[in-house]
Amino acid sequence: MTRGMSQEWIAGLFADPELLRMGHHQRAEDQNLGLGWLYYAFGRIVRPRLAVVVGSWRGFAPIMFAKALQDNLEQGEVVFIDPSLADDFWKDAGRVKDYFRQHGVGNIRHFPMTTQQFVTTADYRALGKLGLVFIDGLHTEAQASFDYAAFSPLLETRGFVMLHDSMIVRPDKVYGSEKAYGMSVKLFVDRLKQDPSLQLLDLPFGHTGVTLLRKLDEEATRDPYDWLDGGPR
Numbered sequence: 001m002t003r004g005m006s007q008e009w010i011a012g013l014f015a016d017p018e019l020l021r022m023g024h025h026q027r028a029e030d031q032n033l034g035l036g037w038l039y040y041a042f043g044r045i046v047r048p049r050l051a052v053v054v055g056s057w058r059g060f061a062p063i064m065f066a067k068a069l070q071d072n073l074e075q076g077e078v079v080f081i082d083p084s085l086a087d088d089f090w091k092d093a094g095r096v097k098d099y100f101r102q103h104g105v106g107n108i109r110h111f112p113m114t115t116q117q118f119v120t121t122a123d124y125r126a127l128g129k130l131g132l133v134f135i136d137g138l139h140t141e142a143q144a145s146f147d148y149a150a151f152s153p154l155l156e157t158r159g160f161v162m163l164h165d166s167m168i169v170r171p172d173k174v175y176g177s178e179k180a181y182g183m184s185v186k187l188f189v190d191r192l193k194q195d196p197s198l199q200l201l202d203l204p205f206g207h208t209g210v211t212l213l214r215k216l217d218e219e220a221t222r223d224p225y226d227w228l229d230g231g232p233r
């Protein structure tokens with residue numbers, strides 16, 4: 001599979017109008033990945049062995065992270081957790097694998113289950129450190145809090161958590177109008193912002209924004225000159 005972002009690869013992605021949806025600030029007219037550039041860039045900068053993505057409509061975010069990790073020398077992998085509650089799209093394992101391969105990525109391991117189910121598995125216990133965590137499952141304060149509690153303890157020192165749909169409280173009808181519920185990830189993000197051991201930055205793009213989070217861990221008390229990129233050169 002070819003390395004890097006080509007016009008052809010982006011055109012192939014946007015040939016499917018579903019990959020232009022869901023609030024990632026994409027635009028087909030100028031082959032603009034919107035927040036996808038950011039997801040890809042973080043994958044190339046952090047260069048993690050492993051990233052976790054919780055929830056996706058048609059895989060836009062997992063594909064962006066997977067492309068980045070596959071383009072890195074480290075050949076990282078994306079663990080993608082989605083029980084396919086919106087429709088049947090993620091139900092058939094063979095189809096899911098083919099779909100991602102068709103978009104040029106072969107490094108996504110999909111788990112067709114909720115985060116609540118995933119944390120009970122041996123795969124969860126075997127994860128090890130995570131460089132990137134993207135939280136985009138059920139958009140409630142309670143679920144975002146559960147997802148964060150499940151994966152943030154595994155974050156690498158220079159890792160990042162991203163919470164999607166994090167700036168607006170409003171009704172969400174992605175599971176059908178009869179199953180409309182209140183989107184309230186922002187309320188969880190507002191709580192995290194009170195924690196002095198965290199840095200958070202809202203990015204007001206897409207329909208409902210995305211928030212970046214970094215932990216101020218033990219390295220924060222040391223002079224960055226001593227540890228950034230392995231110390232002084």
Ligand SMILES: C[S@@+](CC[C@H](N)C(=O)[O-])C[C@H]1O[C@@H](n2cnc3c(N)ncnc32)[C@H](O)[C@@H]1O
Pocket residue numbers: 021022023054055056057058059060061081082083084085086113114115116136137138143164165174
């Ligand atoms: C439809 S997406 C939301 C759209 C998203 N903003 C995007 O960019 O694609 C939300 C996904 O979260 C998944 N989901 C819902 N509850 C979940 C849970 N408890 N754990 C993991 N995934 C969940 C659903 O199956 C659904 O596919």
